[in-house]
């Protein structure tokens with residue numbers, strides 16, 4: 040009798056609760072290739088393998104536990120090693136993600152990606168995709184064929200993060216090795232270990248057993264608050280921006296060659312605080328006068344560039360990249376150049392993103 044009334048009570052509670060209490064969120068995994076989809080000759084090949092081999096359905100089927108977290112479907116957007124991504128692929132990924140997230144029944148997306156340029160795609164998406172829904176990039180340092188492959192748990196955590204309501208409004212995130220990073224300041228800093236990704240400002244949070252724990256927020260503009268919009272980008276390329284790496288005993292030829300090749304901006308990945316050798320300064324001031332934007336970044340992974348410190352940026356009309364590393368400065372410069380040629384306006388953008 041007691042048992043019967045308990046089950047009637049449970050049934051009535053069930054009927055009263057809204058359906059959403061039980062409904063799982065819908066997450067799409069957009070696969071682009073990389074080591075997470077790689078294959079080696081045998082299980083001891085953790086570093087010798089071919090990236091971008093395993094199709095998205097196999098990646099999802101290898102981690103059936105993700106279906107307990109969300110209704111997960113897969114899309115094979117690309118099958119590429121991330122070092123070979125050009126503007127064309129970058130823009131196409133951004134358009135696909137933007138379109139997917141416009142659908143009301145999609146709650147979040149995961150993008151599986153090679154780790155080499157994962158930080159670039161993440162930052163680009165954080166600048167141009169108009170959505171508050173979670174966008175999570177994930178990769179792995181070992182291919183699925185290797186012993187202790189890190190991809191399956193990374194994928195599980197990434198799906199859990201994309202399905203999590205608490206991840207809404209956090210913009211584009213990178214999930215690697217249990218840590219949740221912000222797209223703008225995460226960088227690959229180790230090329231072998233599984234703890235390859237680091238942000239000088241720390242992780243946003245951590246994923247443990249499929250649950251996010253949050254510790255900080257980003258102070259800059261991203262996604263819904265960004266002035267850039269993938270829907271306003273025409274064609275499949277961006278204004279050309281190239282990077283020159285600073286060192287001792289340089290020659291000016293690389294800067295000049297890039298300008299000749301049509302670069303609209305050059306990122307000077309300078310020594311220290313983005314410093315420029317005194318014998319290179321005349322080349323850079325000439326290029327700026329010719330309309331090629333000179334943007335001072337640093338080859339040093341931590342810290343940020345101070346305007347008018349190492350060089351009189353106001354006098355030369357140069358821009359400083361703030362704390363963005365050269366490869367991220369390159370993307371923001373390219374987007375900035377779709378809107379303006381004014382260095383003061385470009386500098387504003389570097390402060391704000």
Ligand code: ASP
Nearest residue numbers: 073074120121153154155
């Ligand atoms: N070269 C590979 C890629 O970026 C490396 C990786 O995924 O870890 O596609």
